[in-house]
Amino acid sequence: MSRRPAAKKRAGKSRPGKPRPLPRNRAVAVRGGAALGALVLVALLIAAAGLWIYAGPGPKAKSGEVTTVVLRKGAGLSSIARTLEQEGVVRSSAIFLTAAQFTGGSRSLKAGEYEFASGASMSSILQAIRDGRIVRRQVTIPEGMTAEMVVDILNAQPALTGVAPTPPEGSVLPETYDIQRGEDRAAVLQRMMTAHGELMATLWEQRQPGLPFTTQQEAITLASIVEKETGIASERPQVAAVFVNRLRKGMRLESDPTIIYGLTKGRPLGRGLRASEVASDTPYNTYRIAGLPPTPIANPGRAAIAAVLNPPRSDALFFVADGTGGHVFAATYDEHLRNVEKWRRIERERAAQ
Numbered sequence: 001m002s003r004r005p006a007a008k009k010r011a012g013k014s015r016p017g018k019p020r021p022l023p024r025n026r027a028v029a030v031r032g033g034a035a036l037g038a039l040v041l042v043a044l045l046i047a048a049a050g051l052w053i054y055a056g057p058g059p060k061a062k063s064g065e066v067t068t069v070v071l072r073k074g075a076g077l078s079s080i081a082r083t084l085e086q087e088g089v090v091r092s093s094a095i096f097l098t099a100a101q102f103t104g105g106s107r108s109l110k111a112g113e114y115e116f117a118s119g120a121s122m123s124s125i126l127q128a129i130r131d132g133r134i135v136r137r138q139v140t141i142p143e144g145m146t147a148e149m150v151v152d153i154l155n156a157q158p159a160l161t162g163v164a165p166t167p168p169e170g171s172v173l174p175e176t177y178d179i180q181r182g183e184d185r186a187a188v189l190q191r192m193m194t195a196h197g198e199l200m201a202t203l204w205e206q207r208q209p210g211l212p213f214t215t216q217q218e219a220i221t222l223a224s225i226v227e228k229e230t231g232i233a234s235e236r237p238q239v240a241a242v243f244v245n246r247l248r249k250g251m252r253l254e255s256d257p258t259i260i261y262g263l264t265k266g267r268p269l270g271r272g273l274r275a276s277e278v279a280s281d282t283p284y285n286t287y288r289i290a291g292l293p294p295t296p297i298a299n300p301g302r303a304a305i306a307a308v309l310n311p312p313r314s315d316a317l318f319f320v321a322d323g324t325g326g327h328v329f330a331a332t333y334d335e336h337l338r339n340v341e342k343w344r345r346i347e348r349e350r351a352a353q
Contacts, residue, residue, distance in 0.1 A: 058125065059088050061118035070181055071129065073111040077101070080109055080129070089116045089125060096122055110134070113159075113181040136178060141192065143174040143301035144227045146266035150192070150299065154185045164189045170220040170296025172196055199302060207309040212247035213292070221292045222247075223300035223308040228257035228266075232326050233303055240307035241314035242329065251317065253286040261297035 061067045069087045071080055077100055081093035090096045099122065100106040112134030116125055137159050141150055147169045154164045157179065164185035172189070173196035179188055204216050213219055226240045243253055256273055260266065262282030278285075284293040300308075316329040318336035323346040330336040 056121060057119045058116075058121050059091060059119070061116075062088050065118050066115045067118070068113065068115050068135070070113050071109070071111045072182075075111065077106045077109065084125065089120065090122050096126065099123070100126055113137075134180065137180065138176050139179050139188070140176045141172060141174040141299065143304070144224075144231075144298045145172075145174060146261075146298050147172065148265060148267075150189070154188060157185075159183070160185045160188060162186055167193055168295075170217075170224050170299055172299045173199055174299050174301045196299075200305065203305055203309050208311065211309070212244060217296075218292055219305065219308055220300060221296045223304040224296035224298040225253065225255050225258060225286075225293075226308060227300040227304040228298055229255060230327060235326060236303050236307040237312050238314065238316065238329055239319065239327070240304070241311040242316050242319055244308070244311045245314065245317055247291065249317070250290070252288075252290055253292070255286045258284045258286040258293050258297055261293070266298055 067087055067089050069083065069089060071083060075083070077097055078093075081090075081097040081100070084090045084096060085093040097106075100109065103126070109129045110132035112132065114128060114133070115135050116128070137157075139153060139157055141153060145153070147167050150172050151164050151166050154160060159181040160179060160183055162184040167189060172192045175192070175195060177188065177191060177195075200216055200220070204219070207219075211219075213222065222240070222243060225243065226236055229239050230236060243255075246253055257266075259273060259277060259280065259282075260269055262280065262284030263269070263277060278287055281288065283289065284297065286293060314329075315331040318330045318333065318339075319327040320330075320336065320339050320343050322328040322339075323343060328339045328342075330339055
C-alpha cells in the first residue's frame with residue numbers, strides 16, 4: 001500500500017477575500033488631512049481674491065472720470081471704509097478695513113475731500129488717504145476789498161457752508177487761503193481775521209518811531225487809504241510818505257477814495273467824482289475833515305501796512321496821476337499845480353481822440 005505524500009503549505013499565499021479595513025486612527029487622519037487641504041485651498045483662493053481686490057483695478061466711477069468723496073473729521077476706520085464702499089470707490093469695506101489694519105495705516109488716515117480716479121486700486125486709495133492727498137481748494141481776497149466784498153467772495157464759494165457775518169472794516173488780511181469742502185464760512189473768515197491780527201502785531205512792534213498816529217487801528221485806516229490810492233506796489237511807500245507828512249503838518253489828506261467810501265461803502269462808482277460829491281458832508285470826506293476818517297475804508301495788504309509803519313524819508317506832500325497808471329509826486333504846491341496841469345492836458349487829449 002502506498003501513501004500519498006502530505007501537501008506542503010504554500011508560503012506567502014493568503015486566502016482570497018475582502019481587503020482589510022484601515023485602522024480607525026489612520027482613517028481619521030486621512031479624512032482630516034483631506035479636509036485640511038480643502039480648507040487651505042479655500043483660504044488661498046480667498047486670499048488671492050482679496051489680494052486682487054486690494055491691488056487690482058477698482059470699480060469704475062458712477063459718472064465721469066473721478067469720484068469725489070468727503071471723509072468727515074473724526075470718522076473712525078469702519079466709518080471711512082463704509083463711506084468708500086457706499087460711494088463706489090472700493091468693492092469691499094471689509095477688505096479695505098483689513099488692509100488698513102494689516103499695513104499699519106489705520107491710525108494715519110486723514111479727513112478731507114478726495115478725488116479718486118475711475119478704476120483706482122484700493123491700495124492707491126488707501127495710500128492717498130494715508131498721505132492726506134486732499135483736494136486743494138483756495139479762496140483769494142484781493143488787496144483793497146471792503147468788508148462787504150470779502151463776504152461776497154466767501155458767499156460765492158459753493159464748497160463752503162454757513163453764513164459769514166460782515167467783519168469790521170480793515171480786519172481781514174488779503175491773501176490766498178486754503179479751504180475745504182463743507183468748511184464753515186464764518187470759520188474761514190475767522191482765519192483771515194486771525195492772520196491779520198498776527199501780522200499787525202509783528203509789524204507794529206517793528207514800526208518807525210515818531211509816527212503821527214498812536215494805535216494799530218489808526219495805522220490800518222491810513223494803510224487802507226494808501227491801498228486804494230495806488231495799485232502799483234512800488235508806489236505804496238511814496239504814497240504812504242505823503243500822507244504821513246500831511247498828518248504831521250496838520251494838512252487834510254484830501255483822498256478821493258475816502259469820499260467814495262462815504263458814498264457807497266467802497267463800491268466802485270464807475271465814473272469820476274462830481275463836484276457835489278467832493279463837497280459832500282460825510283465823516284469819510286477827507287477834503288472836509290481833518291486827520292483820519294473814523295474807520296478803515298478797505299482791507300489793506302501787507303505792503304500797504306508795512307509802508308505806513310515804516311515810510312521812507314520824503315518831502316513830498318502832493319501827488320497826481322501821470323497818465324501812465326502811476327503818479328507824480330511834488331514837495332510844493334506850485335510844483336503840484338504844474339503836475340496837475342499836465343494831467344489835465346493828457347485827459348483833454350484822450351477825450352479828443
